[in-house]
Amino acid sequence: MILLILIKKKNNKRLPPGPTKLPIIGNLHNLIFAGDDHLPRMFGELAKKHGTFMHLKFGQISQVVVSSSDLAKEFLKTHDINFSSRQDIFTSRLLMYNNRDVVFAPYGEYWRQMRKIVTLELLSAKKVKSFNRLRREEMVKMMDILTKAARNGTSVNLSEMFLILNNNISTRSMFGDNLRHQTVFLDAMKEVVVLATSSNFSNFFPLLENFSGWLTGMKLKVEKTHKIIDKILNTIIDEHLGKINNDNSMEDGEEDFLDILLKLQKENQFGFEFSMNDLKAVFLDLFIGGTETTSTTLEWIISELVKNPTTLKKVTSEVRQKFSITDSKTDDYDNNFSKEMGYMQNVIKESFRLHPPSPLLIPHESREKCQIKGYDIEEKTSVIVNVWAIGRDPNKWKDPEIFKPERFIGNPIDFKGSHFDLIPFGSGRRICPGMTFGLANVELSLATLLYHFDWKIPNDLPGKDLDMAEGFRGTLGRKNPLILVPVFPTT
Numbered sequence: 356m357i358l359l360i361l362i363k364k365k366n367n368k369r370l371p372p373g374p375t376k377l378p379i380i381g382n383l384h385n386l387i388f389a390g391d392d393h394l395p396r397m398f399g400e401l402a403k404k405h406g407t408f409m410h411l412k413f414g415q416i417s418q419v420v421v422s423s424s425d426l427a428k429e430f431l432k433t434h435d436i437n438f439s440s441r442q443d444i445f446t447s448r449l450l451m452y453n454n455r456d457v458v459f460a461p462y463g464e465y466w467r468q469m470r471k472i473v474t475l476e477l478l479s480a481k482k483v484k485s486f487n488r489l490r491r492e493e494m495v496k497m498m499d500i501l502t503k504a505a506r507n508g509t510s511v512n513l514s515e516m517f518l519i520l521n522n523n524i525s526t527r528s529m530f531g532d533n534l535r536h537q538t539v540f541l542d543a544m545k546e547v548v549v550l551a552t553s554s555n556f557s558n559f560f561p562l563l564e565n566f567s568g569w570l571t572g573m574k575l576k577v578e579k580t581h582k583i584i585d586k587i588l589n590t591i592i593d594e595h596l597g598k599i600n601n602d603n604s605m606e607d608g609e610e611d612f613l614d615i616l617l618k619l620q621k622e623n624q625f626g627f628e629f630s631m632n633d634l635k636a637v638f639l640d641l642f643i644g645g646t647e648t649t650s651t652t653l654e655w656i657i658s659e660l661v662k663n664p665t666t667l668k669k670v671t672s673e674v675r676q677k678f679s680i681t682d683s684k685t686d687d688y689d690n691n692f693s694k695e696m697g698y699m700q701n702v703i704k705e706s707f708r709l710h711p712p713s714p715l716l717i718p719h720e721s722r723e724k725c726q727i728k729g730y731d732i733e734e735k736t737s738v739i740v741n742v743w744a745i746g747r748d749p750n751k752w753k754d755p756e757i758f759k760p761e762r763f764i765g766n767p768i769d770f771k772g773s774h775f776d777l778i779p780f781g782s783g784r785r786i787c788p789g790m791t792f793g794l795a796n797v798e799l800s801l802a803t804l805l806y807h808f809d810w811k812i813p814n815d816l817p818g819k820d821l822d823m824a825e826g827f828r829g830t831l832g833r834k835n836p837l838i839l840v841p842v843f844p845t846t
């Protein structure tokens with residue numbers, strides 16, 4: 356009898372519609388058949404059949420996928436507090452010191468405090484500005500390579516170059532100019548990024564994670580990578596500790612992220628126990644959060660501009676009129692310099708609309724059961740917001756597949772989190788805290804690239820022939836690298 360009541364109760368739940376679920380695996384077959392190649396598109400296609408509010412089951416994980424701006428607002432604004440947690444997944448737990456970072460920390464006091472510190476002490480507008488000199492030096496390095504290529508008429512792999520540029524800016528802001536550690540750190544981090552973002556069996560069957568992690572060899576792999584990273588971090592931290600102990604006169608503007616975290620820890624400024632492992636977890640976040648997202652953004656903007664020569668001409672003309680060469684050379688140019696370049700801002704918005712680097716945000720998790728639009732959402736449901744599909748929604752955007760920055764002229768919509776048709780950084784409590792840092796890199800790089808060079812495809816192919824295939828690897832980048840020839844402007 357009790358069993359019957361329980362079954363009845365269970366069946367009474369009104370879940371959002373979704374594709375047929377198979378016993379045990381649920382909808383894992385949908386994932387397997389689609390491959391990992393383009394998850395946002397796969398979810399977008401399923402939404403066309405089952406609706407913008409969809410329920411799936413991946414192994415043991417109950418999953419909701421939302422694909423409209425109205426629903427995004429429900430989850431990220433109206434019910435934000437309930438959906439501000441994260442799933443406790445196997446790989447991130449092992450890599451991120453038991454999820455003591457910001458990205459993967461569950462909602463709670465620890466996450467709130469850490470987020471406050473990251474936002475106010477590390478990624479504030481003032482701190483971002485303090486890295487202007489460093490950013491400018493990295494631009495000069497990039498310019499040297501491009502100038503040589505322009506002189507020789509050779510092509511450059513811009514995808515690789517943008518990744519190196521943003522890696523360098525990240526590592527230098529994080530722990531200074533130690534090139535020896537920079538190379539070792541970057542090599543190990545490549546592996547961490549792959550492991551942290553890859554979907555794997557153990558994450559779908561948490562109850563079996565020890566067994567499956569061992570069976571697939573994933574546990575061993577993650578533990579090995581974690582050990583390597585931990586060792587490198589310990590060395591970098593020891594050196595910084597030595598520096599701080601020997602020199603208490605460090606100016607605000609000279610401090611890198613690690614200096615600040617260690618200082619706060621030493622002064623016991625956290626108001627709670629903040630161990631060395633906690634510090635290392637937050638430190639890794641800043642690198643993972645900040646590099647690929649930013650280089651992918653640049654990659655897509657330049658791709659779309661080369662593909663659309665009229666837009667390229669228009670934005671180049673604006674940049675060459677308004678971006679003074681001294682902007683990139685003086686130490687204290689204002690980060691607001693690009694606000695004067697209204698059309699360039701629209702180009703960036705339009706690129707975020709079509710190519711959000713983090714197209715499914717980072718999955719949120721419900722803290723308790725609730726009802727949305729008459730559907731039951733259970734506790735610990737994982738929520739994916741398909742920002743990629745929202746940006747291409749034909750009900751919201753005219754000619755959604757066409758790159759047209761003009762659509763933003765006289766249109767107040769921006770990407771700061773209050774317009775749900777355009778949320779590349781998310782919205783609400785979990786919105787990206789690194790927006791200012793990321794945009795500073797994107798804007799200065801873009802202005803520099805357009806100010807100094809014209810761009811063409813190798814073998815003088817027309818822009819419309821540029822390959823624009825997308826490849827999803829946690830971030831949504833180009834499937835194939837962007838290879839272009841820089842040309843000195845003739846006027």
Ligand code: HEM
Pocket residue numbers: 457458459470473478640641642644645646648649652711712713716717718719779780781782784785786787788789790792793794
């Ligand atoms: C163009 C550049 C960037 C884009 C498009 C981007 C996008 C995002 C998105 C979509 C999220 C998830 C929001 C959610 O869960 O709803 C996120 C979270 C986060 N990002 Fe970024 N990001 C960028 C740059 C950065 C940078 C430069 C940093 C740090 C240096 C950073 C650090 C973080 C952190 C720590 C989180 C986790 C926030 C939390 O869970 O509370 N991001 N970002």
